[in-house]
Amino acid sequence: MMSDNPPSKATKGRGAVANTAGRYARTVHQAEDDGWFQDGEPAPNPRTTVTEERARSVLSRNDSPDLPFDRSVNAYRGCEHGCSYCFARPSHSYLELSPGLDFETKLFAKTNAAEVLRAELAKPSYRCAPIAMGTNTDPYQPVERRYRITRDIIELLAETRHPFTLLTKNALIERDLDLLAPLAREGLVSAALSVTTLDNHLAAKLEPRASAPHRRIAAIRRLAEAGIPTGVMFAPVIPAVNDHELEAVLEAAREAGATRAGFVLLRLPHELKQHFRDWLDAHVPERAGHVMSLVRQSRGGRDYDATFGQRQRGTGAWAQLVESRFKLAWRRLGYSEWRSKPLDCSRFMPPRPRSPQAELF
Numbered sequence: 497m498m499s500d501n502p503p504s505k506a507t508k509g510r511g512a513v514a515n516t517a518g519r520y521a522r523t524v525h526q527a528e529d530d531g532w533f534q535d536g537e538p539a540p541n542p543r544t545t546v547t548e549e550r551a552r553s554v555l556s557r558n559d560s561p562d563l564p565f566d567r568s569v570n571a572y573r574g575c576e577h578g579c580s581y582c583f584a585r586p587s588h589s590y591l592e593l594s595p596g597l598d599f600e601t602k603l604f605a606k607t608n609a610a611e612v613l614r615a616e617l618a619k620p621s622y623r624c625a626p627i628a629m630g631t632n633t634d635p636y637q638p639v640e641r642r643y644r645i646t647r648d649i650i651e652l653l654a655e656t657r658h659p660f661t662l663l664t665k666n667a668l669i670e671r672d673l674d675l676l677a678p679l680a681r682e683g684l685v686s687a688a689l690s691v692t693t694l695d696n697h698l699a700a701k702l703e704p705r706a707s708a709p710h711r712r713i714a715a716i717r718r719l720a721e722a723g724i725p726t727g728v729m730f731a732p733v734i735p736a737v738n739d740h741e742l743e744a745v746l747e748a749a750r751e752a753g754a755t756r757a758g759f760v761l762l763r764l765p766h767e768l769k770q771h772f773r774d775w776l777d778a779h780v781p782e783r784a785g786h787v788m789s790l791v792r793q794s795r796g797g798r799d800y801d802a803t804f805g806q807r808q809r810g811t812g813a814w815a816q817l818v819e820s821r822f823k824l825a826w827r828r829l830g831y832s833e834w835r836s837k838p839l840d841c842s843r844f845m846p847p848r849p850r851s852p853q854a855e856l857f
Contacts (some may be wrong), residue, residue, distance in 0.1 A: 507541055507542070507597070509541060509578075509704050509705065510541070510542070510578050510597060510600060510601070510704060542597055542601045543601065544576055544600075544601050544602075544603060544638075544639070545601065545602055545603070546603045546604070546605050546639055546642075546643075547602070547603070547604050547605070548604075548605050548607045549573075549604050549605065549606060549607070550606075550607070550608050551606040551608060551609055551612050552612070553612060553616065554569050554570070554571075554606060554609045554612045554613050554616070555567055555568075555569060555613060555616045555627070556568050556569070556570070560804065561804050561805065562804055562805065562807060562808050563628075563631075564834065565625075565626055565627070565628040565631075565661065566625060567625060567626075567627050567628070568627060568628040568629065568631040568632070569609065569613060569627055569628075569629055569649060570606075570629070570631065570632045570633050570635075571605070571606055571609050571629075571633075571635055571640070571643075571645035571646050571649060572603055572604060572605055572606065572633050572634075572635075572637060572639065572640075572645070573587070573588070573591070573603065573604035573606075573633065574588060574598075574599050574600065574601075574602060574603040574604060574633060575599065575600060575603070575633040575634050575637050576600055576601075576603060576637045576638050576639060576705050577600070577634055577637050577638075577665055577666070577703055577704075577705045577706040578600035578703065578704045578705050578706075579665070579692075579702065579703040579706065580701070580702055580703070580771070580772060580775040581702065581732050581734065581762055581763075581768075581772060581775075582599070582768075583732075583763040583764075583765055583768060584599075584632045584633055585599045585767065585768050585771060586765055586766035586767050586768055587632065588602075589766070589767065591604075595766070595767045595768060595771060596767075596771055600705070603637075603639060605639065605643045605645060606645060607643065607645065609645050609648070609649055610645070610648035610649050610651070610652045613649060613652060614652055614847050617652075617656060617658065617846060617847055618846050618847050618848070622846065624658060624659070624841045624844035625659075625841060626659040626660055626661055626838075626839045626841070627653070627658065627659070627660040627661070628660070628661050628663070629646065629649070629660060629661065629662050629663070630661075630662055630663030630664050631663065634664050634665055634666060634706075635649075635662065635664060636664040636665075636666035636668040636669050637666060637705075638666075638668075638705060640666075640668060641668065646672075647671070647672055647675070650672055650675050650676070651675065652847070653679075653684075654675055654678075654679055654684075655847065656844060656845050656846065656847050657682070657684060657843035657844055657845055658684070658844050659683070659684045659685065659839035659840060659841055659844075660684070660685055660839075661685070661686050661687070661688070661839070662676075662685070662686075662687040662688070663687075663688045663689075663690060663729065664687075664688075664689060664690070665689070665690045665691075665692075665703060665706035665707060665712065666706060666707045666712075667707040667711040667712060667714065667715040668707075669687065669689075669715055669719070670715055670718050670719075673718065673719070673722050673724075676719070676722070676724050677722040677723055677724060680722070680723050680724040680725065681723060682840065682843060683837075683839055683840035684839060684840060684843065685724065685725075685839070686724070686725040686726070686727070686756075686837075686839065687719055687724055687725070687726050687727070688726065688727035688728060688729050688756070688758075689712045689713075689715055689716050689719075689726070689727075689728055689729070689749070689754075690712075690728075690729040690730075690731055691709060691712050691713065691728055691729070691730060691745050691748075691749060692709075692730070692731065692732070692738055692745075693709060693738045693741055693745070694709045694710075694713075694741060694744055694745060694748060695709070695741070696708055696709060696710075698737075698738065701775075701779050702737075702738075713748050713749060713752050714752070716728060716749055716752040716753060716754050717752040717753050719753075720752065720753025720754065720755075721753065725755060725756070725837065726753060726754050726755065726756075727749075727754055727755065727756030727757060727758065727834065728745065728746065728749035728750075728754045728756070728757050728758075729757075729758050729759065729760070730742055730745050730746065730757070730758070730759040730822075731758070731759055731760035732760050732761060732762040732763065733759055733760065733761050733762060733818055734762045734787065735762070735786075735787055735790035735791060735794070735814060736783050736786050736787045736790060737780065737783070737787060739818060742759070742818070742821055742822060742825065743821065743825045746822075746825045746826070746829055746831070747825070747829060750829040750830070750831065754831075755831065755832050756831060756832060756833070756834045756836075757822075757826055757829075757831045757834075758834055759818070759822050760808050760809075761794060761808065761809060761810040761815060761818065762791060763800060763807060763808075764791070764799050764800040765800055765802065769799045769800065773788065776788070790814050793812045793813070793814050793815075794810035794811060794812045794814050794815040795810060795811070795812075796811060796812070
């Protein structure tokens with residue numbers, strides 16, 4: 497499958513700078529001058545397309561010791577937020593699409609996700625544990641306004657009293673307060689907003705189609721006021737780009753009502769290594785070399801180390817400094833332990849399979 501030609505420089509409103517082929521691509525495009533565009537002229541802004549697909553399963557399992565959950569659901573593949581640093585970008589390679597612009601412009605919506613999840617929860621062998629939403633792509637990315645798949649899933653989880661967590665960069669989560677607030681009173685849901693920076697100009701380059709930083713802080717406030725346990729994730733921490741904002745983000749979120757906080761160092765798996773280098777060259781060329789030097793210092797001399805226990809926090813002096821700063825701010829601001837209040841799994845009621853006939857009683 498073919499991918500669009502990479503633009504010569506950053507495209508306004510998009511996070512990726514290039515659209516290079518993924519590692520599984522069988523066909524690769526090569527740009528040729530056809531005489532229509534002059535040197536230096538910006539490439540056309542690619543529009544977002546959404547392909548509706550019928551999923552066969554939606555409940556993903558993991559046994560990672562780095563994660564506080566063992567199952568997750570993702571309503572979409574690809575993410576229009578366009579975060580330049582997103583560790584999920586390389587997953588688009590499995591579709592023979594680019595982890596670059598394709599990841600944020602060629603999306604897939606699992607329109608039957610709630611139906612498939614209903615069948616999975618109804619299996620006699622199923623054992624309840626919290627489901628994480630927002631682990632790979634954002635459940636509240638802009639196309640959710642149209643497709644409402646995340647809301648359908650939440651309605652099913654509410655029906656079955658199944659606990660779940662939400663992680664997002666989008667204030668659209670406020671739309672579902674009518675569902676989330678009652679579930680929070682039963683100990684069935686918690687939420688977190690990922691806030692990478694408080695600088696609107698930096699956010700527009702790092703994560704161009706996510707909610708602005710002040711809207712995410714406002715969403716934390718609304719969720720907290722509604723009684724929903726709400727946290728903040730300062731993720732990723734990017735050296736010499738946003739790391740200096742760690743304390744300010746935690747303070748703003750705490751003032752808004754966040755009770756939990758976490759952080760993750762920048763992760764650059766597979767093709768993301770080159771894509772993020774391209775972003776640095778386009779937006780902060782004077783710091784690009786310094787940023788990658790600090791990244792390698794925190795990854796054992798490499799661009800990325802996927803070793804369990806290290807991939808989230810890193811190693812080395814710079815990574816230790818970030819962790820020390822986080823712990824000091826965490827204690828000073830009065831944050832509680834992320835896993836201190838487990839969600840309630842005792843209320844779960846397996847759903848009844850859909851029947852073509854009406855129930856008699």
